[in-house]
Every structure is written in structure tokens, then in C-alpha cells.
Amino acid sequence: MVRDRDRRLNTARSATHRLGTLENPLDFMAEDHLREREVCTLIDSMVEGEPVDHEDIAMMRTFLIDDLPKHLADEESDLFPLMLERCDPDEEIDKMITRLQADHRHAIGDSPAIAALIVAQADRKKPLSETDCAKMSDFATHARRHLILENAILLPLARARLTKADLEKMRAHMLERRGQATEQGAEHAG
Numbered sequence: 001m002v003r004d005r006d007r008r009l010n011t012a013r014s015a016t017h018r019l020g021t022l023e024n025p026l027d028f029m030a031e032d033h034l035r036e037r038e039v040c041t042l043i044d045s046m047v048e049g050e051p052v053d054h055e056d057i058a059m060m061r062t063f064l065i066d067d068l069p070k071h072l073a074d075e076e077s078d079l080f081p082l083m084l085e086r087c088d089p090d091e092e093i094d095k096m097i098t099r100l101q102a103d104h105r106h107a108i109g110d111s112p113a114i115a116a117l118i119v120a121q122a123d124r125k126k127p128l129s130e131t132d133c134a135k136m137s138d139f140a141t142h143a144r145r146h147l148i149l150e151n152a153i154l155l156p157l158a159r160a161r162l163t164k165a166d167l168e169k170m171r172a173h174m175l176e177r178r179g180q181a182t183e184q185g186a187e188h189a190g
């Protein structure tokens with residue numbers, strides 16, 4: 001079981017390097033979701049007082065501080081506007097996106113404090129307070145609900161509706177967001 005978890009983490013850790021080669025950026029988003037789910041599982045472990053190793057603590061911090069803001073920007077700046085453009089009004093994607101955006105505001109507001117709690121707890125090696133446990137559990141619960149909506153509805157609908165040009169534009173923006181120029185960008189710059 002631990003090996004399975006390590007394999008999933010390693011897959012997710014190498015995902016950033018794979019974005020440039022992925023044909024469909026929605027696959028990269030799905031891998032971010034996999035990692036977010038893993039962070040939630042590790043948060044649960046910490047709340048239950050189980051030991052979490054330094055590598056996992058570092059991964060959680062990196063995800064919450066560096067990767068999650070980029071993932072939310074991928075969705076807010078690229079995926080959501082494209083979905084509003086491509087979906088029929090009777091699919092009511094606008095209502096779902098409004099809800100997802102509200103979740104994002106909470107996630108972006110809370111994630112630095114959650115990352116700080118995780119790092120501080122790992123350094124102190126003391127049990128988390130009841131208040132800290134409640135904050136961490138609440139964060140994980142909300143993140144899981146959000147992931148269910150995105151994985152079950154948003155991403156499948158995006159795979160059905162977005163065009164090849166949409167996906168290419170999204171991929172280029174996601175690479176730029178991570179400081180990597182696309183070949184097309186380099187050609188234009190040259």
C-alpha cells in the first residue's frame with residue numbers, strides 16, 4: 001500500500017516535467033488533482049497523529065504554496081472561460097463555475113496557513129491542537145468535495161467540448177505560468 005502511494009506521488013512529482021510533452025493539458029490537471037487528493041490523505045494522517053515523513057511534509061508544502069495557486073490559475077484563467085464559451089447555456093456550467101470559484105477563494109486564502117501548520121507541526125514533533133486539527137480537516141474536506149465536482153463533471157465535459165486549438169492555447173498558458181516557453185512562443189519571439 002505504501003509502495004502504491006509512493007508510486008502515485010512519484011508520478012505526480014514528475015508531472016510538471018511532463019506538461020511540455022503532454023498532448024492534452026487536461027491530463028496534467030487530472031494529475032494535479034491526484035496529488036491534491038494525496039495531500040488530503042496526508043493531512044488526515046497528521047490529524048490522526050500518524051507519523052508523516054519529511055519527504056511527504058516537503059511535498060505537501062510545495063503543493064500548497066507553489067503548485068496549488070498555479071493549478072487554480074490554470075482553471076480560473078483558462079479552463080473556466082473556455083468552458084463558458086464552449087458549453088450550451090442549458091448545461092448550466094456557469095452555476096457550477098460560480099461555485100468552484102467560491103471554493104477557490106477559500107482554498108487560496110487558507111492554504112498558506114495550512115502549509116504553515118503542517119511545517120510547524122513537523123518541526124515541533126508535538127501533537128496538533130484541537131483547533132489546528134479542525135482547520136486541517138475542514139480544508140481537506142472542502143478540497144475533496146471540490147475534486148469530486150471537477151473530476152466527475154468538469155473534466156469529462158471539458159474533454160468532450162474543448163477543441164484542439166483550445167487545448168493548445170491552454171497548454172501554452174500553463175507552460176508560461178510555470179516559466180517554460182513553448183516552441184511556438186520561442187518561434188514567435190525569434
Ligand SMILES: [Fe+2]
Pocket residue numbers: 033071075150
Ligand atoms: Fe482543480
Ligand SMILES: [Fe+2]
Pocket residue numbers: 072075100104146150
Ligand atoms: Fe478547482
